[in-house]
Amino acid sequence: MTSTPLAVRPALLLAMPNRITLVRTVIAMALATYAFYTGELLWLVIGYVAYWFGDSLDGWVARRRNEESLSGAVFDIVCDRACSFLLAAAFMATYPDTIGPLAIYLAQFGVLDTMLTFSFLLWPWMLSPNYFYKVDRPIYVWNWSKPAKAMNTGAVVVSLVVAGQTGAHWLPYTVAIAACVVKIVSSYRLVQILCGRQAATPGEPRS
CATH class of the missing domain: 1.20.81 (Receptor-associated Protein)
Incomplete structure (x- = not known):
């Protein structure tokens, strides 16, 4: 056959x-x-x-x-x-001075964020991460809500421009590290949910 x-x-x-x-x-x-x-x-x-x-x-x-x-x-x-x-x-x-914060950003975006973003494939009915709130609203809010997307893609770059104009070189490092912490916390929560150690909290995309 x-x-x-x-x-x-x-x-x-x-x-x-x-x-x-x-x-x-x-x-x-x-x-x-x-x-x-x-x-x-x-x-x-x-x-x-x-x-x-x-x-x-x-x-x-x-x-x-x-x-x-x-x-x-x-x-x-x-x-x-x-x-x-x-x-x-x-x-x-x-701008070589940007190497430090951008290296942190690329590590979290290229590894942690990529794995998180592709995790929607674990649910065959889900078309994209934009619907992850149906699985767990906190992870969705932290990563794929409109404010989260803006922070994830633009905050580090904007902070680098601000630092170049003001001399606040600590700012892009702070933003990049904060974004990395969000991805680590989100990844931990996702693993806990997948392993059955924590209950998911589905909800609506907006409160």
Whole structure:
């Protein structure tokens, strides 16, 4: 008896949200590369704006057009890491003083946050981490609510700019370490829930 291969859905893979993800990633990475070449802060800022705006836009379009998909969520997560790492590398190459806090940020974002974000795959019915509140609201609030996303992707970069203008070089270290602590606490809570040592607290995305 021969098995029937899984049906391929190219229309879903080529849906508008995925196209936006691809375009914003190419643009952000191209700007990061040019920032490497020129060493100018302006191109880094434009690159981060393109990354953040595109990251918000693809999710909004997916929900508006009812085109959310597992493949789209995974693609978005991978592209976020590609953009963040190249932009951060350009930042560190241009401004060596940022290496310390950005190294802490990349460690938590590249390892802890990545593992947390992909944990939604453990629940087959969940399309993306945006619905993790149905499993555990505290982990969702700490990591994927709108304020948490803003803090996770922008707080360290903004604090670096502020530190460059004010000389408060302790600020980006504080922000990066605080973000790392949040990921450690979230990871511990997730493991406790998965092992049955702690009850999950499902709820609504907003209080």
